[in-house]
Amino acid sequence: MLSLLVFFFVLVITLPLDAAENRDFVDISELDGSLILDIRYATSRNFTGKVMYPVVRCLLRRDAALRVIRVEQKLRTQGYRLIIFDGYRPLSVQKKFWNILPDERYVADPGKGSRHNRGAAVDVSLGDLAGHALAMPSDYDDFSEKAHRDYSGASGEAQRNCALLEAAMREEGFDPFPTEWWHFDAPGWERYPVSDFSLEEFKGENCDVTQKRKD
Numbered sequence: 001m002l003s004l005l006v007f008f009f010v011l012v013i014t015l016p017l018d019a020a021e022n023r024d025f026v027d028i029s030e031l032d033g034s035l036i037l038d039i040r041y042a043t044s045r046n047f048t049g050k051v052m053y054p055v056v057r058c059l060l061r062r063d064a065a066l067r068v069i070r071v072e073q074k075l076r077t078q079g080y081r082l083i084i085f086d087g088y089r090p091l092s093v094q095k096k097f098w099n100i101l102p103d104e105r106y107v108a109d110p111g112k113g114s115r116h117n118r119g120a121a122v123d124v125s126l127g128d129l130a131g132h133a134l135a136m137p138s139d140y141d142d143f144s145e146k147a148h149r150d151y152s153g154a155s156g157e158a159q160r161n162c163a164l165l166e167a168a169m170r171e172e173g174f175d176p177f178p179t180e181w182w183h184f185d186a187p188g189w190e191r192y193p194v195s196d197f198s199l200e201e202f203k204g205e206n207c208d209v210t211q212k213r214k215d
């Protein structure tokens, strides 16, 4: 009985810190503390109407994070800022989304996994240099044709902003998602596995219990 208890105790303390699972992830704010985060799933301002993340954090695969930072740097020289809505999303949260809205047009099937679950997709918008959100064709998580990239009913200003954001993201290799103006896949997303560690337990770059950082 005691050995069984010890076994479960070890299982509980080792599972969330699985070394391989969150290797190569970074907290993008540790790389650039000036980035604007508006993590909607850490608020109720999202399609679920509920707080789904316990912390305001954007984790991404290192390569994707560096690309986002380069986009931000270029946009600043043009008088704009990136506003980040979402990055890595734990698979367990994806399952909750699916339970609320089991429709693959709007939510990725957790059986297949979202590119967000791989830390290789980012949801972003555009702000001015002061960080104020600029006009876009729809609000975030608007699952209507207003969010489609080919929607022509938005104001000229919103269409220009949307095109500017898309061009800046494409320049860094991101692939725009046709039905969500805010969603971009990082190049090589398919080589990353789906992950399910929680946002709050991530301890920093290359969080890996088998390799203590030397610096």
Ligand SMILES: [Zn+2]
Pocket: 086, 116, 121, 122, 123, 182, 183, 184
């Ligand atoms: Zn997305």
